[in-house]
Amino acid sequence: MLSLHQLTCFLAAYEHGSFTAAADELGYAQPSVSEQIRALEKSLGAQLFRRAGRGVVPTTVADTLRPYAERVLASVDAARSAVAGVTSFESGTIRFGMFGIARLYAGAGLIADVLDRYPGVRVELVGQNSTEVAEDLRRGRLEAAMLAVPTIESEGLAVTPVAREELVYISADPAHLAAPVTAHRLSLASLVMPETSYRTEDSTRQTLRRMLHGAGRNPSTRIEVEDLETAVELVGLGYADSVIPRGAAEQLLPRLAPSAGFVSLRPRQFDTFAIVHRAGAVLSPAARLMIELATRRIREIALPLEGSAHLS
Amino acid sequence: MLSLHQLTCFLAAYEHGSFTAAADELGYAQPSVSEQIRALEKSLGAQLFRRAGRGVVPTTVADTLRPYAERVLASVDAARSAVAGVTSFESGTIRFGMFGIARLYAGAGLIADVLDRYPGVRVELVGQNSTEVAEDLRRGRLEAAMLAVPTIESEGLAVTPVAREELVYISADPAHLAAPVTAHRLSLASLVMPETSYRTEDSTRQTLRRMLHGAGRNPSTRIEVEDLETAVELVGLGYADSVIPRGAAEQLLPRLAPSAGFVSLRPRQFDTFAIVHRAGAVLSPAARLMIELATRRIREIALPLEGSAHLS
DNA sequence: CGAAAGCATAGGTCTTTCCTAGGGCGGCGG
DNA sequence: CCGCCGCCCTAGGAAAGACCTATGCTTTCG
Numbered sequence: 001m002l003s004l005h006q007l008t009c010f011l012a013a014y015e016h017g018s019f020t021a022a023a024d025e026l027g028y029a030q031p032s033v034s035e036q037i038r039a040l041e042k043s044l045g046a047q048l049f050r051r052a053g054r055g056v057v058p059t060t061v062a063d064t065l066r067p068y069a070e071r072v073l074a075s076v077d078a079a080r081s082a083v084a085g086v087t088s089f090e091s092g093t094i095r096f097g098m099f100g101i102a103r104l105y106a107g108a109g110l111i112a113d114v115l116d117r118y119p120g121v122r123v124e125l126v127g128q129n130s131t132e133v134a135e136d137l138r139r140g141r142l143e144a145a146m147l148a149v150p151t152i153e154s155e156g157l158a159v160t161p162v163a164r165e166e167l168v169y170i171s172a173d174p175a176h177l178a179a180p181v182t183a184h185r186l187s188l189a190s191l192v193m194p195e196t197s198y199r200t201e202d203s204t205r206q207t208l209r210r211m212l213h214g215a216g217r218n219p220s221t222r223i224e225v226e227d228l229e230t231a232v233e234l235v236g237l238g239y240a241d242s243v244i245p246r247g248a249a250e251q252l253l254p255r256l257a258p259s260a261g262f263v264s265l266r267p268r269q270f271d272t273f274a275i276v277h278r279a280g281a282v283l284s285p286a287a288r289l290m291i292e293l294a295t296r297r298i299r300e301i302a303l304p305l306e307g308s309a310h311l312s
Numbered sequence: 313m314l315s316l317h318q319l320t321c322f323l324a325a326y327e328h329g330s331f332t333a334a335a336d337e338l339g340y341a342q343p344s345v346s347e348q349i350r351a352l353e354k355s356l357g358a359q360l361f362r363r364a365g366r367g368v369v370p371t372t373v374a375d376t377l378r379p380y381a382e383r384v385l386a387s388v389d390a391a392r393s394a395v396a397g398v399t400s401f402e403s404g405t406i407r408f409g410m411f412g413i414a415r416l417y418a419g420a421g422l423i424a425d426v427l428d429r430y431p432g433v434r435v436e437l438v439g440q441n442s443t444e445v446a447e448d449l450r451r452g453r454l455e456a457a458m459l460a461v462p463t464i465e466s467e468g469l470a471v472t473p474v475a476r477e478e479l480v481y482i483s484a485d486p487a488h489l490a491a492p493v494t495a496h497r498l499s500l501a502s503l504v505m506p507e508t509s510y511r512t513e514d515s516t517r518q519t520l521r522r523m524l525h526g527a528g529r530n531p532s533t534r535i536e537v538e539d540l541e542t543a544v545e546l547v548g549l550g551y552a553d554s555v556i557p558r559g560a561a562e563q564l565l566p567r568l569a570p571s572a573g574f575v576s577l578r579p580r581q582f583d584t585f586a587i588v589h590r591a592g593a594v595l596s597p598a599a600r601l602m603i604e605l606a607t608r609r610i611r612e613i614a615l616p617l618e619g620s621a622h623l624s
Numbered sequence: 625c626g627a628a629a630g631c632a633t634a635g636g637t638c639t640t641t642c643c644t645a646g647g648g649c650g651g652c653g654g
Numbered sequence: 655c656c657g658c659c660g661c662c663c664t665a666g667g668a669a670a671g672a673c674c675t676a677t678g679c680t681t682t683c684g
Contacts, residue, residue, distance in 0.1 A: 019661080028641095028643090031642080032643075034663070035642085044392065046596070050590075051452075051663080052650085053661080053662075057452040068390055071391075072387045080314065082376055084357075140363075317672090341673065342632095366682060629683095632680100643668080648664105652660105654655100
């Protein structure tokens with residue numbers, strides 16, 4: 001079997017014209033180099049050196065092999081340094097999950113943060129379809145993600161909350177915004193709800209469900225849409241009201257629904273942003289970087305956690 | 313230490329997305345592949361696969377590594393097939409020693425023989441300076457050569473005679489060619505002698521020295537030149553006579569010395585052509601090829617050996 | 625919820641690698 | 655011309671690595 005070690009020994013011997021000198025250079029004893037060369041000759045089926053009593057002389061086969069051997073070792077070096085480049089963020093791709101409102105809040109800024117620090121990297125922010133991303137996380141195709149979760153516990157996944165965000169009621173009807181919206185009023189409203197968060201267990205909905213359940217009601221969702229923007233537009237057109245994170249409301253309402261406004265719920269309700277990854281996994285440097293940057297971004301915008309704000 | 317084996321296992325695992333499938337393809341047990349991957353990850357300092365309970369998932373580092381790993385293995389294959397090309401004479405260089413009159417007799421034809429059979433090869437026929445070639449042979453820089461030798465024995469070299477050739481006396485003076493030249497007449501002649509053969513122990517000269525010694529004389533060389541052609545031209549111009557192999561005379565006289573002719577010595581004298589290589593060496597296929605072709609060429613032109621003609 | 629699939633670990637065998645010690649041969653200086 | 659030195663080889667043993675079987679753990683699927 002041909003090996004890199006054999007090629008290294010071969011090149012050293014070729015350049016020095018001597019097994020002893022090659023062994024010195026490589027830090028081996030002379031018989032070791034001799035043995036490696038013999039193994040290489042056997043595996044190639046050709047003699048590489050003529051043993052001339054004193055010293056060795058490369059054959060024409062050795063002349064032929066040399067540039068190829070050099071190329072092999074060079075491409076090994078290239079492989080090694082490519083990997084080194086990835087692990088030190090000089091190059092390569094960093095993949096991170098961030099979907100729903102989290103992406104809306106910090107997506108572009110997060111990518112800017114990464115590129116400012118490591119101009120050579122490619123960044124993939126995965127988050128088109130929330131159920132797909134959740135599946136990617138669970139199956140290990142995605143290492144970590146930032147998202148809004150309903151509960152802290154999840155099967156096999158480690159969930160680390162980093163911030164929270166108030167949920168507000170949005171409407172194009174000023175009468176609906178006159179006072180904070182109670183569970184009772186919420187249960188009477190006609191709502192359009194987007195599917196923006198973790199799994200079908202959308203955290204906003206789950207929060208609302210809990211709120212209504214306390215009031216003995218069930219949520220009455222009139223319209224279901226895929227994304228937050230569509231929901232906001234529908235609110236702006238007056239077809240329904242909705243409940244979305246405050247940051248999203250501040251950002252989207254002026255653009256998509258200028259006629260609409262927002263008001264708090266009563267009692268106030270909050271979404272939780274969290275970092276999620278497989279429980280028990282050792283995170284890569286890239287994932288740790290993304291987690292750090294995403295956490296910083298989110299904390300700038302969203303509210304601190306209840307109780308002590310624990311910085312990672 | 314990074315190894316080719318690890319890269320092979322890595323690629324198989326990457327392509328199958330499974331260590332078990334990779335092991336099946338490579339004919340190993342699953343833990344072996346697992347171990348190789350672990351060693352590779354350790355040597356690169358980066359995780360290549362996320363273990364996802366069932367199956368493994370390549371990381372972005374693995375995505376980066378893959379094309380480099382493929383290039384490494386491809387260049388190893390290239391090295392192997394380059395060597396295979398050399399040993400099967402599809403490509404590469406064949407170096408062979410052939411100097412003095414031997415080259416004059418069979419040089420171009422021999423190269424033609426090789427190129428007809430193996431169009432891809434480069435042929436080097438080494439033989440500019442006889443002492444240099446002898447040194448190359450002795451030091452192992454040259455594997456084998458065809459040349460004219462004085463004796464069958466030589467220090468450390470195996471000498472295999474393959475043919476012999478008569479030595480003739482050439483002159484521009486018809487009177488000198490009237491009858492076969494005896495030792496007595498030779499000792500009186502004014503000669504130009506080229507340095508064409510093995511070492512300073514030129515076989516033609518040594519033969520003549522023996523012949524003259526039998527007659528109690530010493531050879532009287534008037535002019536020393538490097539090559540046979542110059543000597544023949546000088547003979548053509550009438551400055552001196554010479555003794556050269558018959559084949560050389562037949563070939564060179566019409567071209568270089570039209571006015572000159574040749575006559576046998578009395579008793580007849582012969583040069584011996586022989587294959588020379590280091591004693592005890594195993595000859596490469598290339599050397600064996602050259603020896604076979606050169607022997608055939610020489611035998612077509614020169615005389616068979618005394619006694620039984622032993623065909624190799 | 626049990627069966628199947630897939631990776632990790634453990635422990636043992638076999639091969640490879642590497643060393644030290646000593647022999648042979650060629651080159652070089654006295 | 656002869657002895658010394660340098661360099662390669664061989665031999666044999668120790669250490670490391672490769673590979674296997676058996677087994678346990680986790681995930682997936684029926």
